Amino acid sequence: MADKFYSSAIIGGGISGLTAAYFLTKQGEEVALLDPDSLGGVIRSVKKDGFTLELGPNVFVKKEAIWKLMCELGIEHLAQGPAFKKYYQHVCYRQRAVKIPSNLIEFVLTPLISPIDKMQLLCRVFKSHSVNPSDSVGAVFRALVGGSSVSNIVAPAFRGIFGGSVDDLLFESVFPDMCNALQDGKSIFGYLKSKKRGGKREIFHIRGGNASLVESLKKAIAGKAASIKKEVCSVRVANSEDGGFILETSEGAIGCKKLYVATSGAATSRYIKGLSAEASHALSKVRYAGIIVVHVACNSSEPLPKSSFGILFPDGHMMGIMFSSILFPDMAPEGKELLTLCLGGTQKESFSLGKEAILLEIEAALKGLLGVHSYDLLGIHRWERAIPQYDIHHLEAVRELKMLESRYKNLHFIGADIGGISVPDRVALVESVLI
Ligand SMILES: Cc1cc2nc3c(=O)[nH]c(=O)nc-3n(C[C@H](O)[C@H](O)[C@H](O)COP(=O)(O)OP(=O)(O)OC[C@H]3O[C@@H](n4cnc5c(N)ncnc54)[C@H](O)[C@@H]3O)c2cc1C
Structure with missing residues (x-):
């Protein structure tokens, strides 16, 4: 009863x-x-020393349903877009932060994609491509955009979102719409064009x-x-x-x-x-990626890449660094910057890193990769079952x-x-x- x-x-x-x-x-x-x-x-936000720390999600894509909900709740005015219209994404490549190409000239010049993949990619994106629903994201993208693009761009991007490997994630489950479109004989270019009709996807933080x-x-x-x-x-x-x-x-x-x-x-x-x-x-x-979220503060005078969303990492314990307050200045007090670092993934040893090991990883990324001289740790939060794979x-x-x-x-x-x-x-x- x-x-x-x-x-x-x-x-x-x-x-x-x-x-x-x-x-x-x-x-x-x-x-x-x-x-x-x-x-x-x-979804948890914490205020500390004038910073707004997001322990969970940081940014939302402005899709129809969430925007409608925000409007119904009367909080759409709280949504703030990035501080600059055009922002970039960097990826850690050979111990350097390299910009992911966002136009034709950058595409031609980028070291992230091999010359042969660049040539083949230009042909493949306009051709229809048969996909097997049980293919992994990695397998489909390797066939579409080449091995170097997957290793240096696609795989780090998926680690940043799912915390897992492109070779484990299933294309059909992650991209059901794109899978259907490609199975219907559309090219990747045709699919992306039809998606873009609704305008560029904006992001926001509350x-x-x-x-x-x-x-x-x-x-x-x-x-x-x-x-x-x-x-x-x-x-x-x-x-x-x-x-x-x-x-x-x-x-x-x-x-x-x-x-x-x-x-x-x-x-x-x-x-x-x-x-x-x-x-x-x-x-x-069902497997999960565990995520360790670390918040770090530094002075605005430190050499952080301007107009960048953050840096993605292709392997290792570090998954990504988001330049939170460069994108959304309200998240840090005047003269300071807030960085959100995510470590972990589907490998147990990454999620079970102790505090000392986490601090060493942060030191290598901030001092070694970005050249930041000095920073303060604001907090560490662990989500054991963060993202279902x-x-x-x-x-x-x-x-x-x-x-x-x-x-x-x-x-x-x-x-x-x-x-x-x-x-x-x-x-x-x-x-x-x-x-
Ligand atoms: C660190 C991190 C960063 C992320 N970044 C982004 C981002 O930038 N943008 C984005 O869009 N998404 C992001 N995500 C993903 C997104 O935040 C989550 O997928 C989403 O919020 C999950 O919401 P949910 O309600 O489905 O599950 P959850 O938020 O996990 O809620 C499930 C709830 O169920 C409760 N529960 C569990 N078991 C029981 C039980 N037996 N009885 C009753 N209650 C129970 C739990 O206490 C919990 O409150 C991120 C996730 C994490 C962890």
Whole structure:
């Protein structure tokens, strides 16, 4: 027996669960949002000595669904774009920070792409190219843009986003739209052109911290959704006639008609066994990248590349450095700069680095690579299960989740296993399920 019954229950109060709570309460549903931790999941902003530190996501791509949500919440005026119109991305290549080419002259001159790949790339991007859905991102891009482009540009970019290897991530899972377009006989140029029709993808940070999005969502659902600070330990089908589910928590049971699962991978695996042992097993195999987020401050007079987003690293423990306050000056006090460094990845030894080893990595990157003379450490934060890897194990898990959804019409998986890992993708997926 359940202690209390709700028309809808959401497990997990990160951006996926909070967005679901927002849409459901707007539709007049009686909602329970369960999370043992503070709401917002990995979106956390901390103020320290005049700096705004993002412990989780730093920037959002201005996609339609998240922008609509920001407007509905009345916080679109808080979105700030980069301080300069044109910004670059650098990559660490042979111990130097090298700009990723963004125009034809830079493409011709860049050392990041071999002469033969440059010649072949110009032909290949205009040709249609058959892809096998089970190909890795690395395999498809090697065939499209050549081995040197993948090693020096594509692989570091994917490490920076997913924390994993392009040779593990599946093309179909990471780029479902592009995979369909290429399978339909489009060239990569044709696909990119059709995507660009909507205009250049802008990015933004929320002034005062990205957690303002969380705070606004919390305010919007206050008094309408019951926020229950409990961990869900198991889920089973209710014995009632109209179906529904019983959620066992650490302190009692909760009943619901519709269930929205807004956790991912291993977290879902732990409580889903009562619905499907197969799905639970498949989810337990989903791999994660662990990320160590380090914040560092330095004087503005230090020789940081101006108008650069940051530096990506092709290998090693360091994944990337973001020049946070160069892009968004409000994130640091006058005369200072804020740098956000990410270390880790899917290799255990990278995530388990001790503090001394982390400091050595930072020293090598800031002093050795950038020539920064002096800096202060502001904080280190570890996310053990930061980013689910969209690899072959993930594909198996998604198949199981889809089967469960077709078995139970009131069960929906809206966590980061499905629809993309970025915050804008999370909002878009939830919107597509609920609106
Ligand atoms: C360091 C880092 C940097 C990132 N950078 C960016 C970026 O710049 N831009 C971008 O768009 N995206 C970025 N991402 C990705 C993005 O932030 C996340 O994928 C997204 O926020 C995940 O949201 P979520 O709600 O699906 O999951 P989460 O935020 O992980 O929330 C899941 C929630 O479920 C709860 N939970 C778990 N188990 C249970 C249980 N049994 N019962 C109840 N509750 C449970 C947890 O406590 C948690 O609050 C970054 C992620 C990290 C970690």
